[in-house]
Amino acid sequence: MSHNAPPNDSGSLGRTPSAGDIRRWRRYLADERAEGAVYRTLAEKRSGEEKAILIGLAEAEQRHEEHWRRMLGEHADRPSSPSVRRTLLRFMARHFGSVFVLALAQRAEGNSPYVKDQDATRQMAADEMVHEEVVRALATAGRKRLSGNFRAAVFGANDGLVSNLALVMGIGATGVSTAVVLFSGIAGLLAGALSMAAGEFVSVRSQRELMSASRPTQVTLSAAPHLDLDHNELVLVYRARGMSQADAEHRAGERLGDFTCDCDPSLSFHPDGHQQTQQDEDDTIGSALGASTSSFLFFASGAVIPILPYLFGMSGVAAVALSVALVGVALLCTGAVVGLLSGASPGKRALRQLAIGWGAAAVTYVLGLAFGTSVA
Structure with a gap:
């Protein structure tokens, strides 16, 4: 059976593996171990949500590792060396910043051989595709900085x-x-x-x-109490900032004291809350x-x-x-x-x-x- 055939859902446990199969599976096993070690090392240097995400990636790599252990059976105890790229990743995770490591990890996840390998499950191939996007998102903040x-x-x-x-x-x-x-x-x-x-x-x-x-100011807060209620210019301000007529009227009502909070859950535009936007621009x-x-x-x-x-x-x-x-x-x-x-x-x-x-x-x-x- 060709190694370029689509992966099935349970691997090829029913056939006798060749020497080439065993070598390939050992390499996969070593790579999964190395990738899991990379994510765990990075997680040790992080906290909060980013730490949890990295731990989740490491756990996913461990599930893949167990798959290759089952495939190898008695051959799993004979260790193999990971690829040069994974070895470099592991070294950099220990000694350098995470931006470079995540950039390399993103490329490694994107070049996963599981999509074309019949002995990897469809779930594993899908995992690797998703992992690339997860790592890409984690690397985005560092790239912005x-x-x-x-x-x-x-x-x-x-x-x-x-x-x-x-x-x-x-x-x-x-x-x-x-x-x-x-x-x-x-x-x-x-x-x-x-x-x-x-x-x-x-x-x-x-x-x-x-x-x-181009950044909106806080002038609406000081001007609001003195505006003509019958000709509310605030609505024009918020419409110019991209809000719909209804949302602009709701926002203007808040500034005039008609509402004490953002009562409309559909409102996700906050024209006066630009601290995060400004920080993103600065980065x-x-x-x-x-x-x-x-x-x-x-x-x-x-x-x-x-x-x-x-x-x-x-x-x-x-x-x-x-x-x-x-x-x-x-x-x-x-x-x-x-x-x-x-x-x-x-x-x-x-x-x-x-x-x-x-x-x-x-x-x-x-x-x-x-x-x-x-x-x-």
Whole structure:
């Protein structure tokens, strides 16, 4: 029977397992143990509802573990090593923040082989699909906290790497001295870092000012007692904020003292309760100072990498080759981190980042060669 057949409801307990089956089931068993350990480790660092959810995920993985134990029978006592991804997850859960761990766990849950494996039950395959959404939801809060300053940090580092590598290669290709290449790279580092910092500060501050101008105020509370009851302008306020005519009239009645509470259970819009909305915006946008500082530091840290060979006295083809190699490694790392946190493939994002960075540098190098040749 093919391993790509749809999973049944009770596994394939009626057939004699092959050596390949046993190896696969052992790997599944080891992976389930590892995933359960990851969720339990994360739960130890959390409290409240999030802790309970993580414990629930660990218990689900334990049910899956028991399934593979039953399938293996006497072979279950011979342990197998989990996959590299699960091993990495377990290590990161113990030593690093939960955002990275949850991002990896989300991808692991989304790539479950149970959908196509006849020896996993339909319930297990469905569990894994739901687990992906649970982990995605748990990771959302962390991603929101990171999204503002993290965006500035990633863009800053990537821009520093690409722009200064392109500058160094373009200047170097014209045939100028090593000292000129080095000082051009340092100038590019400082100019780019300051420009990025200023741009991020203005961008985030402007975005915050726009959001603040659009956010409803508490003026309705102080104005309500003095309004003309026959021409209640409050209704227009709440209708402009998106409420229906009936809900707007109900809300206006509350402000005028006709009601002492939100008596209509259908009302879920509270135009004067914006603390949570404002907090969400703050988490997503980040602070202007934090974004500008991150941009400056990460642009500088990225831009210094292409000039490291020149700082250490290298020149010529060797300096160019080492610069390109160092930047390539850094681009792979930044691309992988972005892919990891976004729940996408770290490998694909890393290669995309590398292709873009090296492509831009190659264009400027060719232009530098052409310019140097024409000058000669």
